[in-house]
Amino acid sequence: MKVMHVIAALDGGGAETMLYQLLKAQIAPTHLAHAVSLTDMIGLVGRRIEGLGVPVSALGMKRGRVSPAGFVRLVRLMAREKPDLIQTWMYHADLLGGIAARTLGIPVIWGVRHEYNPRDKALTRLTRRTCALLSTWMPESVVFNSESSLRGHARGGYAARKLVVIHNGFDLSSFRPDARTRIEVRRELGIPEDAPVVGLVARHHPDKDHGTFVAAAARIRERCGSARFVLCGKEVEWSNSDLVALLDRYGLRPAAHLLGNRLDVERLYAALDVACLSSRTESFPNVLGEAMACGVPCVSTDCGAVREIVGETGYVVPVGDSEALAAGVLRLLRLDETARAALGAAVRLRIMNAYDLAAVVQRFDEVQGEAIQGRNDAVSRHGNQPRRTEDRAS
16 A cells, blocks of 8 residues: 655644654555655654655645645646555645545545634635535545544534544653653753753744743742743744743743754653643644653643543643643642652553554554545446556556
């Protein structure tokens, strides 16, 4: 089986990370893959995918814009590579990849990694509405990573019979508690071993609401003067004047560590006592599952699948409520050593039981196989025999 994955960019983010994890787990002589970025952004995740031996192509479109020349390049690439299946990730890739796949008679699976948000940009809303109208016949199935996202898109017009949920999964061998790494990372960052450390892994974007996190951090710092705050993600760095001005407004510069985009986030989680998420909107935030797999309890705003992930092992607070976010963090920081150890074991166990990567990959295998078989059956019913995989590759 040969699967071509089409995604907007490969520079970082939850969808890109899940694609990398899926490709890594599916590597086999009988399972070929090709990753395609609609933009020219290969980035950190793209290079990791190339490191797996998976070809990566970039079409050079501008983010959020449809380029006729770029679309032609996509169709030609599909025609040349002759995949058995196209799997797309996010709205714009769903639409463009779906049209290209249907043009060539290749089955396609769409992927939605986004909460249904009526306040999205106009172009995003238009793309989503177009996808909803086409969902009855274009994709073999539409994969969501949370129940809340599926329900929202079903209400928004997506064909209910096509919709399935496959939660994100986590590699528990990579994301795990590590006492030695905890000490190493704190030394690298100049953080005392006994200092409380609170982390936020999120790109700098209005949806991630760094303002609420920083306001909460100021409250935490008032009550716990030795607390440190580790932030990483795209554009989360000292050259970001807006973010630095926000820190300075609250006097947090001495307590903050801005680390930019990192490939070694599992090392950073090891150094944390509490992980936070302050987002206004999410679908299935990987960062919570990753932190929990590392034994780190979480405090998050209430959006997307957060309640599904955190359960009773952490605190979920209203969106935009910095006071509640700070209160949840402080409650966790006040736990004694025995209670912290027990909670750390509980949060990791929750991820092991519900979001183990092996089970997630198995479900993707099933959905991919069903899509190919479904299209082959449809072709057979119309009196034409589909080409065999080896014929398509010739």
